[in-house]
Amino acid sequence: MLTNSIDRVPIAHLPTPLESLDRLSDHLGGPRIYIKRDDQTGLATGGNKARKLEYLVAEALRGRADTLITGGAIQSNHCRQTAAAAAKYGLKAVLVLNADPPEGAVTGNLLLDRILGAEIVWASGRDMEKLMQDTAKDLWHSGARPYLVPYGGSNAMGAAGYVAAWEELAQQMDERQINFDSIMFASSSGGTHAGLVVGAKATDSDTAILGISVHLERQKLAEVVTGICNSTTELLGLDLQFQPRDIAANDNYVGGGYAVIGDKEREAMQLFGRYEGIILDPVYTGKAASGMIDLIRSGGFSRDQTVLFWHTGGITGSFGFIKELEF
Ligand SMILES: *Cc1c(COP(=O)(O)O)cnc(C)c1O
Helix, strand or coil: CCCCCCCCCCCCCCCCCEEECHHHHHHHCCCEEEEEEHHHCCCCCCECHHHHHHHHHHHHHHCCCCEEEEEECCCCHHHHHHHHHHHHCCCEEEEEECCCCCCCCCCHHHHHHHHCCCEEEECCCCCHHHHHHHHHHHHHHCCCCEEECCHHHCCHHHHHHHHHHHHHHHHHHHHHCCCCCEEEEEECCCHHHHHHHHHHHHCCCCCEEEEEECCCCHHHHHHHHHHHHHHHHHHHCCCCCCCHHHCEEECCCCCCCCCCCCHHHHHHHHHHHHHHCCCCCCCCHHHHHHHHHHHHHCCCCCCCCEEEEEECECHHHHHHCCCCCCC
8 A cells, every 4th residue: 555654543434435326327428427435434424534534633643632623614524524533532623614603503514513522713704824823822832732634634644545545446446347537526625636646646547637626726726736746745755746737627617616506516416416316515526526517518528438426525514505505
């Protein structure tokens, strides 16, 4: 394994299932579509952050931390999974959320954060990066030992989880005699994207790794992913260097922007729900799936090709968007 030299703690339910989406494939009339079910990683309802946290929590425990601090949006899946991982390993969780305290009902991931016992710091317009640093400093001064988990768990340590995920998929492809032409997924803070790119490159795969941006402009996302790729290869001792031009990213499906839900996202959620019984979330996987569906409809793949949609989770976040999701 490429990640053998790095400590991990067991958190995720692995390997996640690899399933074929026969009815959706027939409906769209394009390539055969498969799905990798990282919505089924466990850890307080699953998602891609569970794989990253296996490596991040291991590092925190090695440094004898007693508190995990991280930050994100009010419906952050990353914050919810970090709170769950902290609970599992007897650590305290402090979540800096980029919002004002809600006035109405506490729903979706925020409800789960509360159940999981996380302490919440409301940024209320303050600078997130600084507030996370200041929160860490305050904890130090009060005698705690905080470990700062980066946004989205996306540094080299977190991305190692997706290098390992690539190897898990490569074994499933091998067992089932499939070679995907393209893998598509939602890309945001870049750790998932970087891990898959490094894994594919390190194993000389010809599968295209295409991140569908959920908010960043293409060039910016490629730069972020490149940076994480290069720190990940360094961490793993791999002799590989990446440039932004090596990163495939598509920003045509950002729509109204981060967590803005439009007809395209709703249609993708309906197609996956009604043809396959699979629930997508509106912020990440709904956007990414709308991109994949559009690429298929516009003839981006031939019928004899095989593609993979990597489901990265987020379903509980849907309950934070009930008004926007009236079907
Ligand atoms: C965080 C997240 C992503 C994006 O993963 P990154 O590694 O941050 O790019 C995609 N889908 C869901 C559901 C997420 O929570």
